Amino acid sequence: MSIDVVSLGCRLNAFEGEAMKRLAREAGLGRAVIVNSCAVTAEAVRQTRQTIRRARREQPEARIVVTGCAAQIDAAAFAAMPEVDAVVGNDEKLIGARWRSLAKGGERILVNDVMSVRSTAPQLVEAYGDRARAFLQIQNGCDHRCTFCIIPYGRGPSRSVPVGDVVTAARRLVDEGHAEIVLTGVDITSYGADLEGAPTLGMLVERLLIAAPKLVRLRLSSVDGAEMDPRLVDLIASETRLAPHLHLSLQSGDDMILKRMKRRHRRTEAISFCRNLRARRPDIAFGADLIAGFPTETDEMFGRSVLLIEEAGLNFVHVFPYSPRPGTPAARMPQLDRAIVKSRAARLREAASAALVRFLDDQIGKRADAVIETGGRIRLPNFAVGKLSAPSGAPGAVIRVEILARRGDELVAAPVHAKEAA
Numbered sequence: 001m002s003i004d005v006v007s008l009g010c011r012l013n014a015f016e017g018e019a020m021k022r023l024a025r026e027a028g029l030g031r032a033v034i035v036n037s038c039a040v041t042a043e044a045v046r047q048t049r050q051t052i053r054r055a056r057r058e059q060p061e062a063r064i065v066v067t068g069c070a071a072q073i074d075a076a077a078f079a080a081m082p083e084v085d086a087v088v089g090n091d092e093k094l095i096g097a098r099w100r101s102l103a104k105g106g107e108r109i110l111v112n113d114v115m116s117v118r119s120t121a122p123q124l125v126e127a128y129g130d131r132a133r134a135f136l137q138i139q140n141g142c143d144h145r146c147t148f149c150i151i152p153y154g155r156g157p158s159r160s161v162p163v164g165d166v167v168t169a170a171r172r173l174v175d176e177g178h179a180e181i182v183l184t185g186v187d188i189t190s191y192g193a194d195l196e197g198a199p200t201l202g203m204l205v206e207r208l209l210i211a212a213p214k215l216v217r218l219r220l221s222s223v224d225g226a227e228m229d230p231r232l233v234d235l236i237a238s239e240t241r242l243a244p245h246l247h248l249s250l251q252s253g254d255d256m257i258l259k260r261m262k263r264r265h266r267r268t269e270a271i272s273f274c275r276n277l278r279a280r281r282p283d284i285a286f287g288a289d290l291i292a293g294f295p296t297e298t299d300e301m302f303g304r305s306v307l308l309i310e311e312a313g314l315n316f317v318h319v320f321p322y323s324p325r326p327g328t329p330a331a332r333m334p335q336l337d338r339a340i341v342k343s344r345a346a347r348l349r350e351a352a353s354a355a356l357v358r359f360l361d362d363q364i365g366k367r368a369d370a371v372i373e374t375g376g377r378i379r380l381p382n383f384a385v386g387k388l389s390a391p392s393g394a395p396g397a398v399i400r401v402e403i404l405a406r407r408g409d410e411l412v413a414a415p416v417h418a419k420e421a422a
């Protein structure tokens, strides 16, 4: 009896999707489709509904179970859909007993108050990902209240996986041959604040690098630069096994908008953070999330977000057109016309694409230790991806390459040994 999991949204959702598949199978749920929803934008919720309807059409006999942030935030709305058999909350989805109760035909809505959750679920899966890169969850939830964000209402308070559990899981991943581990969560820079002795993310990273000497590369998923502890910054500056790549949650380049977003940094701090770290680690690359069209944003304010890309030296910019999320303070602010939101997002994407092209062109002629991913793709330490000019090695292998060219927003590289032999 097949259990299909469709995970929308973030890596954490995909990670948990693997765990749910195992729990549902062990519980004997039978033929089912689990839709692991996302609520980060109105579009994500629309796609969740679309996925549910498609699952029902394609598998009329299967049980349709909806979980994830959209289901956690608005369980009744999903339970009311005729296609849906059950709704499971973000905490319940990782508890075996809940799946056993569903398998026995128990309650169809299993959603508790996620704000009351204080612990992370034990590591239910060894890894999510492939031989090349494994995603390891170290934290869940968020204690911040950025005014545009619905995530805390879906994920609950910040809670960390104990250091020992993370180290054990990481060592197992290395023993299984994973070349790169990506530490993931919702707000990983708040790691440890809820644990005894309040270990910081920097302390955890240091422990991991010592405990797993054979680990080729450790990468961090999205971080809040304003909350990075000094030990972590020092490690990124000096430790070559720590990927020279940070994806920053910047959101805007204008101080008034950052204030209205309730972010913890200001424009000049973001710029000096990137410049200082780049001075200490010249091969570092920065990614960032930027929102276009936040309520009350003027053209001038928006202009500062565009300028930020160059002033902070951002390389991989993800642009999000502002999407009002019901229940968030920003949704009650005076909204901009959707046409303005869309056109600003397009302009920001143009600037982002130009920055990426500059960055990729700058890699040509350089050499690096790339990890081979599935499908012959390679990933460089600074997060750039590309293709090999000559097939070489299996997924998970680490090879020395020389960057030959850029093709669109990917690179073309030659295995060094092959080139030297020619």
Ligand code: SF4
Binding pocket: 142, 143, 144, 145, 146, 149, 150, 151, 152, 186, 187, 249
């Ligand atoms: S830090 Fe802000 S944007 Fe990030 S999950 Fe928490 S509330 Fe949302």
